[in-house]
Amino acid sequence: MPRHTASAQDTQLSVGQLASRSGVAVTALHFYETKGLIHSSRNTGNQRRYPRATLRRVAVIKMAQRLGIPLAEIATALATLPSDHTPTAQDWQRLSARWREDLSRRIDEMVMLRDQLDGCIGCGCLSLKECPLRNRQDHLADAGPGPHPPGHPEAT
Known part of the structure; x- marks a missing residue:
């Protein structure tokens, strides 16, 4: 044959x-x-x-x-x-390791958002300036109102 x-x-x-x-x-x-x-x-x-x-x-x-x-x-x-x-499996392991850290960070952020969501809906503040979900870790608040360009010293 x-x-x-x-x-x-x-x-x-x-x-x-x-x-x-x-x-x-x-x-x-x-x-x-x-x-x-x-x-x-x-x-x-x-x-x-x-x-x-x-x-x-x-x-x-x-x-x-x-x-x-x-x-x-x-x-x-x-x-x-x-x-x-x-x-190969080794190629895939190397590739997936690159994404694992970013995925874990995003999962942590989603869990935090989920855990804070109920309080936000019920708080009644309706404040974009003070809302911990909408304006979380507002590093630019001290720089004044309005948009600030990328790389602004207060953005880090």
Whole structure:
């Protein structure tokens, strides 16, 4: 029985195949490509072809988006992953460690918001100036009313 070896065609996916297998719309895949998150080559018919490893990259993108990670940060993280093969468990551990601290900080902030929400609704202060939820840790209050530019000395 002849042994089947994978050809380049077997390891490449069309944009439709990638969309179907990843559950991501073709338009989203095109958008990811314009942002440099995924990469394709073109076949002789000028159709996009994606390496099979792109399936894992798309899964990482979708998971990171669910965590609220901005696309620019996702792109920076993906740039550290191998582009010629599916990321390994070690690659994923390294990548996820980068996001763990930010995610923990945001969870802590959400818990604090949740715990203060009942008091805010019932307090009746209606003060944007003094509200601990709306104007938490107001470092700029002493700088006077109105907006202050980024990098203002009081902003830190």
